[in-house]
Every structure is written in C-alpha cells, then in structure tokens.
Amino acid sequence: MQWKTIFMKELLEDWRSYKWIWVPLVFILFCIMDPLSTYYLPQIIQAVGGLPDGAVIDIPETEPEMAIMMSLTQMSMLGVLVVIAITMGVIAGERKSGVAELILVKPVRYVTYILAKWSAKLLLVFVSYLVGMLASWYYVNLLFGEITIIEFFSLFLFYFVWLIFVVTLTVFYNTMMKVPGLVLTSTVITIMAMSVLNQIFSFRLPWLPNSISEHITTMLTEGSIPNELWMASAITLGLSLILLLFSRYIFQTKEMAE
C-alpha cells in the first residue's frame, strides 16, 4: 500500500523532528493560557501591585462557555499559524530540497502522494488540538463550571472542520509553490482575506468558513446547534474537497524539475 508507506514515513519524520512532542505542548499552552490568566487575574493584579489602596476591581464573572471559547480564540490565531507552519513544507520542502526528484520517479500516484501527506499532517493537528482542548476542558470544569461532554465534543469537532480547511489550503499552496515561506505567506493572506469577506458579508452569507467559531459561540449560549453552523461546516468541507481536487490537478500538470 503506497498510501500507508508515505503516511508512515511522514509520521516517522514528524516524530524524529520532535513535532509530535512540541506541537501538542504548544497547543496545550495556547488552550489553557487565557482561561487560566482570566481566572487568576485578581491575584495577578495583586501580585504585580501598583494600584492605590482602596481601589476596587470588579471583574465580572466568566461563564464556563466563555472560558472555553477563549481557547478557541487562541487556536484561531496562534494555533492556526502553527498549523500552517508545520504544513508549509510538506510537499514544497521536498521539492525544494530535491528529494522529490527521487521519490516522484518511482511509480507513485500523485494523488496518493498528496493525500498521504495531507492525512498525516491532519492526524498530527487532530491529536495536538485534542490534547490542548482536553487540558482546557479540564481547567474550565475545575475553575469556571461545567461544560458537558456533548457540548465539549460538538464544539471540538465543529472547530476541527475549520482546521481541516486550514491544512487543506496549506497543502493546496504546497502543490503550487516550491518555497515553504511563500506557502506560509499565501495561506495567511488567503485566510485574512476570507476573514475580511466574512466580516463584510456575514449578514448576507452567514455560512462562510470563517464564521464557524461565531456559530459555535451561539451554539454554546443557546444550547442547540444552529442551522448556520451545519451549513458553514458543510461548505467548509466542500471547499476543502475542491481544494484537494485542484491540488491533484495542479500537481499533475506541474513539472517536477526545472
């Protein structure tokens, strides 16, 4: 099985380059950072000092739903950047270094090559994100109040749809370009542009991919899954599929050496 061969090689490579260790750790940090610092804000302010005697600080109580959403907010900024950074060289790096010249003269199906790399990175992202969110869930339950297991997994999985899209978009640019840095820049710019579009058109088009986290907030406060969330997720998955098809097409028409 060619797919398995490449998939296992990717996992081994990420293991030997310690990605399987640092990415989960970094994600744990991102996910627990904000809930913890919010909870301990009074103590932090006290320890830092500098407030005049008698000053009253009134910090509003934070709902557990808001606390766990803080983790997602961090994920959608720093987390997404890390996801792009670990994916930016997955194909482009091999082509730039020249290894691809050895690998792609073997009878490797291009679609297998792309999919194996895509799924290996997705697995790394999935596990790291799961570990990070579990840590956040633990602290939120401990410090702010209960998030049920159903709530947790629905927010976890819906947001993962967005991460699938980010990985796919990065892989897509990988098939177009040979320089990992360019892949990073292009992906970031695309996501920023999509976010602007989302802000302008979110009233008309409430199902753009970037709106997923807003809908998740609605889901948590209302206690049911809004239709827009289903729609946005379906569209995001559909876009990812289209990007994969395009990746394959671009890769096939591309010359592997110059």
Add this chain to the structure above:
Amino acid sequence: MSVIKVEQLKKVFKGKEVVKGISFELNKGRCVALLGPNGAGKTTTLRMLSGLLKPSNGSIKFQEKNALNDIRYSIGYLPQYPVFHSWMSGKEFLMYVGELAYLSKKEANERAEELLKKVAIDDAKNQRISKYSGGMKQRLGIAQAMMHKPKLLMLDEPVSSLDPIGRREVLTLMEELKEETTILFSTHILGDAEEICDDLLLLHHGEILESGSIDDLRKRHQSPKFELSLRDSANKYVDKIERLESVNTIVLEKGELHIFVNDIARARAEILTKAVQEDWPIVKFELSRTSLEDLFMKVVQS
C-alpha cells in the same frame, strides 16, 4: 531488441530549444553513454525519459508494457545531485523507495540488504544518511534506483562530482550492474564513456551528432593523421603545410601539429620532401589515428 525508443523528442524552455527533436533507441543489455559538454541538454533529456519533465514534443516508448502502464515502473533514475531524507538511515530509505515501487515489506527488506552489500555500504546501513560521504551517497543513489529491478537504469553524471577513489568505486559498480540491466548514463568525460560503455550518443546543443557503438565510431572516424613537432615555434609551419595538396586540415595543439590527411603515402612524401628542402628542425614525425577524443573535440568546437 530495443528497450526504449525515443522519437523526435523536443524540449522548449521559455522559447529556447534545449533539446531539438532527438531520436534514438537503446538496445537491451547495452551500456550507453550520453556524452556531451555542459549545457548540451543531457540532464533535460534524462529528466524527460524519467517523467520528471514533460516533453514539448515527440514520444518515448518502452517496448515492454508493465502492469501499471507507468513508465516510471520500468526505470531507475539517479539525478546529478541526489538528495535523500537525511534523517533516515540508508536501509530505511531503500525500503521506503522499494515499497513505493510496490515491493512488499519482506521483498523490500531482502532487496535492500542485497543492494547494500553490492554497493558496499553494508556497514553503514543503519546510520543516518546525513553522516554519509559523497561517494556513499552516490552509491546509495544507485542502490535506490535499482531497488525495483528496473529495465533501464539512468544515471545523470554519476561520477562527475566524486574524488578519484569514489569515482573508481562507482565505475566498478556500474561495470557489475551492466550484467543486470540496460544502463544509460550521461557524462561530459569521454574517458568514462570509453571505459565502460558499449554505445555512445554524442549530444551537442540539443542535437545528437553521432551515435553508435564505440567500436563503430572509432572505425568510422579513424582518418589518418600525422603528428609533427618541431624545435622552433610550430606556428610558422602551419601555412606551409596547409598549402600541400594531400593535407585535409591542420590543428595546432600544445605546440604539436596534428595533420589530417587523405592519402598517407602521398602526404608523407610531400611533407618530408618539404621538410628536407627547407631543413625543418623536426623532433618527432609520427603516424597516428584520430581518437574519439579528437572526434569529440571536433564536434564540440564546430
């Protein structure tokens, strides 16, 4: 029987024809050198044959169809500067590419062991490739190209970047591999081609100028030639000799005159007569045959 047949193969890069419609056939079991100076289009040709580049025109046909209908299944290719996953060990890499070519884990393991012995990196098989020397990498490169027992092994400048020892090792290895498969390798060094090859394709500015077996080419291009060296500057004799009827062309090389002639007897008489008449200070006057080196230089310089 031919292994591969190439017809009117052409490659255009940004309006520049790098390979200008070349045609050739490679016969089974032969070792063929693709010889030419730098920039002749050797690498481009090999990359097209290996499927890394798409030809702008022309066709490449393998005589034997394989089950996958993928020419890459029938070829092994070593690029000029092979790059490996340097975090893998030599054996891991061989098994990886073997499995990519549809060997089972067990087959890949056996074949990897066999080839590691053959290319003499058995001792270092579990070391990371990043620790390998240049010669070891080149031999590992040949091993990875041979993993799936290709019908045609293509090597791009396999010895150009190696020191004399590494070079010798690779040439010996190629000598052994000739028994197993058809080899096409590019080089700009005639000596390497002459040493291990049966056939020669002489490529220059994207065109095949000469092709055939080395013996044939030698015979075909053997025109008689006199080598003449004199005690004083040879320059002033060039004109005089050129004026002689039996002399074809004359080349001055390292103070020695290479005189190409049609009729040996007549030319000898003419030159010697002249020499005696004018009392030339001759040091050496010798009859020799043109070598492939001369042919190569003639082709490349014209």
